Amino acid sequence: MTDASAPPPDGAVLRTAGLAKTYGGRTPVEALRPLDLEVGPGETFGLLGPNGAGKTTLVKLLLGLVRPTAGEATLLGRPVSDADARREVGYLPEGHRFPPFLTGRETLDLFARVGGVDADRRARRAPALLDLVRLGGAADRKVGTYSKGMLQRLGIAQALMNRPRLVFLDEPTDGVDPVGRREIRELIETLRDDGVTVFLNSHLLSEVERVCTRVAILKDGALVREGTVDDLTRVGRAWRLLTTPLPPPTAEALGGVVDPDPAPRADGLALAHVVVPDRGALGAVLDRLRADGVDVEAVEPVRQSLEELFVEVVTHDDAPPRPGQRRGLEA
Numbered sequence: 001m002t003d004a005s006a007p008p009p010d011g012a013v014l015r016t017a018g019l020a021k022t023y024g025g026r027t028p029v030e031a032l033r034p035l036d037l038e039v040g041p042g043e044t045f046g047l048l049g050p051n052g053a054g055k056t057t058l059v060k061l062l063l064g065l066v067r068p069t070a071g072e073a074t075l076l077g078r079p080v081s082d083a084d085a086r087r088e089v090g091y092l093p094e095g096h097r098f099p100p101f102l103t104g105r106e107t108l109d110l111f112a113r114v115g116g117v118d119a120d121r122r123a124r125r126a127p128a129l130l131d132l133v134r135l136g137g138a139a140d141r142k143v144g145t146y147s148k149g150m151l152q153r154l155g156i157a158q159a160l161m162n163r164p165r166l167v168f169l170d171e172p173t174d175g176v177d178p179v180g181r182r183e184i185r186e187l188i189e190t191l192r193d194d195g196v197t198v199f200l201n202s203h204l205l206s207e208v209e210r211v212c213t214r215v216a217i218l219k220d221g222a223l224v225r226e227g228t229v230d231d232l233t234r235v236g237r238a239w240r241l242l243t244t245p246l247p248p249p250t251a252e253a254l255g256g257v258v259d260p261d262p263a264p265r266a267d268g269l270a271l272a273h274v275v276v277p278d279r280g281a282l283g284a285v286l287d288r289l290r291a292d293g294v295d296v297e298a299v300e301p302v303r304q305s306l307e308e309l310f311v312e313v314v315t316h317d318d319a320p321p322r323p324g325q326r327r328g329l330e331a
């Protein structure tokens with residue numbers, strides 16, 4: 001078994017080993033089944049899953065807000081129960097609320113004070129953060145007048161007050177319009193460029209797909225997929241080719257492997273799907289095409305969107321329901 005409290009040889013920012021949580025009560029709920037997970041420095045990691053999958057439970061375990069039933073977790077190489085581990089961690093909770101009668105600047109100051117940030121640091125950091133989240137011009141307006149997007153950006157500023165190396169963002173674009181979402185996405189990209197590790201919990205899969213380098217999908221408390229967005233959205237061993245039209249003997253010879261698209265293209269080129277077991281077999285197909293005088297203009301893997309993958313994974317009912325489990329929209 002892995003030891004999560006060992007110093008991370010690869011510098012993992014977040015690591016779990018057999019981390020599990022069962023909520024007690026008359027009907028115990030296995031909210032998180034034993035989970036081994038690692039997130040490296042500078043990654044933008046997306047945690048996905050349907051309602052009740054165990055995402056919030058995992059985040060709460062990682063923040064030391066609930067105790068695990070089994071296993072262990074470390075943040076920046078320290079056990080999550082160690083207060084020092086959380087000193088360099090920021091957190092934007094889902095559905096956070098700010099007092100409407102405070103200005104943005106006062107809100108930031110208040111939360112930083114409660115979080116133990118000293119006056120000097122608050123005075124230096126607050127204006128820079130307000131600028132970073134593009135609230136410099138609205139810093140002295142009451143937050144009661146802020147839009148949802150501005151409130152979320154203020155929440156992100158609050159989460160960044162202690163210069164975290166790791167920041168948890170729980171549904172940062174919840175209820176935010178497309179323009180506001182883009183601003184938040186750009187902010188996350190800025191954090192990534194600054195080397196901050198971002199752990200993002202979101203139901204907005206198109207946003208996750210655009211911003212995250214790696215994702216994990218939880219279902220019924222279990223990890224069912226994990227990998228880079230690039231790898232996970234690949235559809236089997238399928239490629240799409242753009243070529244000059246195949247001479248009939250070539251098309252016939254490769255008939256079981258190359259499936260030409262019958263729709264003619266205005267540019268005279270032809271599209272085809274290729275399904276082969278591996279890259280070597282793809283290379284052999286391309287060699288054959290070229291040998292037969294076919295120009296291969298483009299080769300790209302066939303992909304599905306993260307949303308399509310997600311729906312496929314969560315509707316494929318291969319995990320047994322847990323006793324007392326809350327499901328879907330009942331959440």
Ligand SMILES: Nc1ncnc2c1ncn2[C@@H]1O[C@H](COP(=O)(O)OP(=O)(O)OP(=O)(O)O)[C@@H](O)[C@H]1O
Pocket residue numbers: 023024025029030031049050051052053054055056057058324325326331
């Ligand atoms: N304090 C608790 N006591 C008992 N059961 C709980 C408790 N908190 C969560 N659960 C249950 O644990 C399971 C996982 O819940 P959790 O809130 O972690 O899921 P989630 O993926 O964050 O869902 P959502 O997307 O709706 O926020 C659910 O079946 C839920 O009902």
